[in-house]
Structure formats: C-alpha cells, structure tokens
Amino acid sequence: MESKKFSPEEPDWDKFLEQLNSDSQLEGQFSPVESTQFNELKRLVAETADALSVYDKLDCEGSWNTCMDKARERNLVEEVASNRFWSVKLFMRYAAAVIFLTLTIGGYFLIKTKFGQVVEDSVIAGGIEPGGSKARLTLSNGDTMVLDADEKGIRIDDKGISYESGGAVSSFSQEVTYATLSVPRAGQYQLVLPDGSKVWLNSESELTYPVSFKGTLRVVHLKGEGFFDVQHMVDRPFVVKSKGQDIEVLGTAFNVSAYENDGAVTTTLVRGRVQIGATGVDERFLLKPGMQALVRNGHVHVKTGVNVEEYTAWKDGVIVLEKQNIREVLKQIERWYDVEFVVGKTDLPMETMSGEVSNKLPIDVLLKGIEGQLNIKFEQNGRRFMIKN
Template sequence: MENNAKKLLEKYLSGNCTPEEKAIVEDWYLQLPFKKDAPGYAEIEASQREVFQRLRSSQKVRQLVRLKRVAVAAAVLVCFSIALYYYNHKPQAPALLAKKELKDVLPGRNRAILTLADGSIVDLDQAKNGEIASQNGIIIRKDKDGRLEYIIQDNPTGATGVNVISTPRGGQYQVSLPDGTKVWLNAATSLKYPYSFAKGERLVELNGEAYFEVAKDKSRPFRVKTNSQTVEVLGTHFNINAYVDELMAKTTLLEGAVKVSNETGAVNLRPGEQARLDTRTNRLSLGQNVDTDQEVAWKNDIFAFNNDDLRTVMRQISRWYDIDVVYKGQITTEKFFGEIPRNSNLSDVFKILELNHLNIEIEGKVITIIGN
C-alpha cells in the first residue's frame, strides 16, 4: 500500500500520470476535507479504492480527465509536499531556506494599535488584560482572549471623539464596538469609529478587510464607508474586502440584508450574494451564489484560493507574513486553487510555490519571483 501511494504521488508531481491516474489524485483531493496534517497511507489507499470504483462510470472518467492540473490543485500544494516529506523519511529543511541560511518567517498573530480620541496610542499586543482607558463614561478594556471591547458605564450623551484601531501587516484583531457590533480585522486594516454613536446612525470608516456582525438597532442604521463605497445595514453578517491595492472591492453578505452604493449606482444584497466594485471604472455589479466560506476563510485562519492568479495569491501572503514581493520576467498566468493554513510558517508556502515550478529568490523580507 505504501509503495502504491508513494509512486502515485510522485508520478503526479513529475507529470507522468496516465489520465486515469491523474483523475484519481485530483478527485481525491477535490473531495478530501481540509486538514492541517499529512494524510496517512491507509487514507490514501482507501480513497484510491473508492475513486477506482467511481471510475467504472465512463461519464465520470471523462469529467475527471477534463480537470486541469492547476497550480494549487485543491490542497495538493500543502498536503503533497508534506506527504512526500514523510514518505521519503528524510526530514530536512526546504532547499531554498537551507541554501540561503535564512531564519524562517512566522505567520501573523493578534497585533493592533489603538489611537484614542486625545491622540494617545496603545499597543494592544503589549497592553495587559483589563481596563486600558476611560472616555466620558465608556470603559475600553482588553478581555482575557485579547479582544478589545467597549463598556458603557454612564450615559455618554454629548460625548464626541473617535478611536482608530489599526492592524499592521502580519497582524489581525477583533473589537466589540460601543453598540455591541463585533468586527474582525484582517492584516493591514484600519477601522475608524466614534466611541459614542450618534442617535440617528452608526457610521464607521474602513480601509482594508473586515468581517462584521452588526448589532441590531432599527432606529440607527449601521454604515461602513470605504474609499470607494458605502455599505448600509440594520443588523447582519458580512465581509468587506476593500484594500487599495486590489482591483475589485468586494462586499459579501452571509446573513440579513445590505445596500452597497457609490456615485454610480447601488446594489441590494441577499445572503450568498456579493457586490463587486471595479476600482478602475468605479462600477458596481452583483455576484450571485458566492462561496461565502471562501470569502471569510481568513477569519477562520485559512488562505482559500479559487481561480486566483499568482499576484492575487501573493498579495494575501505578503500582508500576512509582512513581506514584500517583486516580480521579474514573464509571470505565470496559471490559476490557483486550494487552502493553506494561515498558521503555517513561510517555509511551507515556499515548498508549495517551488512544487509549482516557480523560481524564488529571497533577500531579507523581500521575495523575488522569477518568471520564465
């Protein structure tokens, strides 16, 4: 069993599989639940037997053979590199890192800076749990899980002032706003909000990416303003990706209803739909039947790629590992599929990229990807 599984994996990676063998491998991974650990021999062989049985249907064979051998085929990237690592029984560091003798780069973590209304700055990573500040009857504290929360102690009517919470590259954070709305901030993101919302509305400003669970309040609509659009809700769960270096700003609705608008028009969303704003033309469009799990995968500590090009993939990796990416030569137009745990060290990502025949050079925190 071990030899069969090992040979099949090695043939796939070298491009020497028959169409039927290739179908077995890709079908296996397209249906395999995401796991952080390498699959065992028994699991591989059992999956093979199951797929062989399904391959008896000629229609199924035709469908599988049409599958393209993509750059990050369903988690093949992570699991194949780790699987062969175990199968060969020769633990060693990735060749790229060993040659350069570089220190591995750790994944991002909970890190953020809080700027208070008076201009004072709090490093939330260094701040101890408990009360951080008090503003006009509102206590700001860091809870035992490292989240930021606001507790209204006295009547804050008439209080004015804004706070800004910012995550660096390689950071993420969660905050509970004064109205009870919960916000998860991805890396390189800032959220500006008043520490006391007005009577008629709740307005916040976002740069970057965040997931919102808005506290219901029919008398005060909740609005999120980005540099190119405004999202209005009453109480709902949604994700906004509005990084300035992305060509598309995306608002994805998971629960409730939202309205996304800018000067060119408006889009009303239902759960499973997405508003897409082309930042080059400033035009809004509607996407339906969206994979919402993929859109919020970052919140669940996963990179999820689905037909993404290399530059899109590397922008996510760059933000999370706080690295810069430079391109030389003709860069591949292959599309990437699959999932990578965000708690992986950068060396694991290098394994994945090298498996897909990408040439990488590293100097300090700058990665150069060299095309053909």
C-alpha cells in the first residue's frame, strides 16, 4: 500500500507522530534550552494526539504563521537554524500546528480536558449545526426573496441585484428605492453597495440602504452587527446610523455592533478615520485605527489600544475571545448556533476566557471545552441548554 506523502501541505499526523517517536536521538543535537522546548512539545503532542481526529473540522488554510506565533508566545519554539536535520524543522512546524489546534478549540482551554472523551462525543447535538450563509432581501415595493445559501453575498446597483458569483437575483422597476438585507440567527451574509462599498452582516442583523446613492451623503441604517469597508469619496461622506449613534466616514474599514439587547453600541476602527457621535448630541469624537467608541445612554466613551481582531474576526469565520466573561461568550454562541442558554439560579463563574475558535466547530466540542475550563455543565433540551454547576 502506497504511503501518503508527508508534507506541510497535507499533514499526515500518524506519520508525524511515528517520526517524532523514532527521532528522539535528535535531542542530543539541541542546546539545553532547545532540549527543554523539544520535550515540552513532545508532551503536548502526546497529550493531544486523540484531538487530531477533529483537525478536519477546522479551516486551517493559511494559518501556519499564526501557529508559529502562538507557539512562540508560549516560548515553546524558536527559529530553527538552516543546518538542522530536516525532520527537526518539520517537527517544529507540525508541533506548532498541534499547539494551534489545542489553542483553537475553545481558546486555550481544551488542552486541559480529556481529548479522547471530547472527540468521542463530538457529534452535532440534536441537529444543531454551526451557522452559514443565510439572508432575506426585502425591497421597498414589498417584494421579499430568500437568498441562496450556497452564495456568500450579493451586489446591488440601480439596474438590479445579482449574486457575487454573477447569477441574477432580481431586476428593478422604477418603484424600488431602497432594500433591506436581513440576516437571521446562525447566519452571515455579504453585500456590495451601489458605490462599491462592502458590508459583512453578522447573525441577527439587518441593513437598510438605497439602491442608488443620490445627494451629498451615502446613508445606510444598521441593526445588529456589521463590518464596513467603505469606498473613498471626498465629496460624499458615508454615514451609518444605528441605535443611538451616527458614524460619518469618507473611506475606511470599521466594525459596528449595535444589537438591541446589548447595553452599548460598539464601533471599532481598523483603518482610516471616522467621526462618531451620540444621536441628538452635537459633540463628535474622532477615531483612529485601534480605537473604539462605546455609546451608552447618549454618552460616548473612547478606548485606545484595542485588539481589533477580537471584534472583526467573525467575518473570517473565527470567534476571538479576549478576557471575556461567560455571559459574553454564551451570547455569541447563541447567535451563531441559534440556541438558548438558561442560567436559572446557578452562579456563573467569574473567570474570563481568551483564545480563538473556528465558527465551524460542532457545538458539542465547544461546550465541552467550556465545561472543562469553568467547571460547569450544560444539559440539553432541544435547542435550549441549562447551565449547572
């Protein structure tokens, strides 16, 4: 039987582990520091070997640099000299991927659980699948259409609507002046506006916009969460109106989270400049990249040095947590998996969580990771989960 090719492009984990165990004599070539790192990596690989069967559930394309960065953050790997034996290089690279896997599944905490049990139980709970491309488009003339789930987004101009892949959705009559794109729970969708600006809508969100921008302003209305990459037009500012705030930009990229049941509206700037203010208040605040504005009860609070990835990675299929409490984490899971968590009389843990998780991960794997970290239990009843200590 022909063996599988052992390469960085197509990792053969069984082959890698076999090679690792047979190359222990290479330890003699390491410095004391490298030897410590090698042994620590061996321990991690052995501890997480059973978890490799969930590797295919994750979208790891293009993640090698992230793998190595995360391994370096834990002082487990460093650059390998070019004259090292080739298998040592491969070991460092593949071990970094294993570490990334443990970091990715549940954000730094599944490494503390028994992976054999996690993998064994990692079936989709009661048919609860991760979210995907879902949306409904409503036109000002009353026409409503459910958009193709196999498509990621639509493009709109004064002639009509088409999918980004090129397929037609609908043509316009003279009576259509605006449209509303609505994304349900467990959904996301993309949109290219008439001016070429791009918008990503998250779960439980909607955007109302004109089919053709006229006048001196480009105005859209947002409910929920959206990421905007706005085309630069010096003489036609782009305005996003959401719950309790207005944002004015010329050309920039930023994320807005304006859910009705959240206490504040959060605007996080990735690129460019934006002016933001509370509705009905004259004072305006200028945001620069890495800054965030929180609008609550007519007041604006500006933060600097924000990790923008935490607030924007959702559009790329990743949930990033940075010192978030369990309530904030569960709120994201509710929207993406279309489930409900019931706390009851249980006292929720005070610990915060940090890390990254693919939004394609089965909910069972995700919840078991949380159970292992926070010492709580989830009891399922349909799409409802009761939280118990």
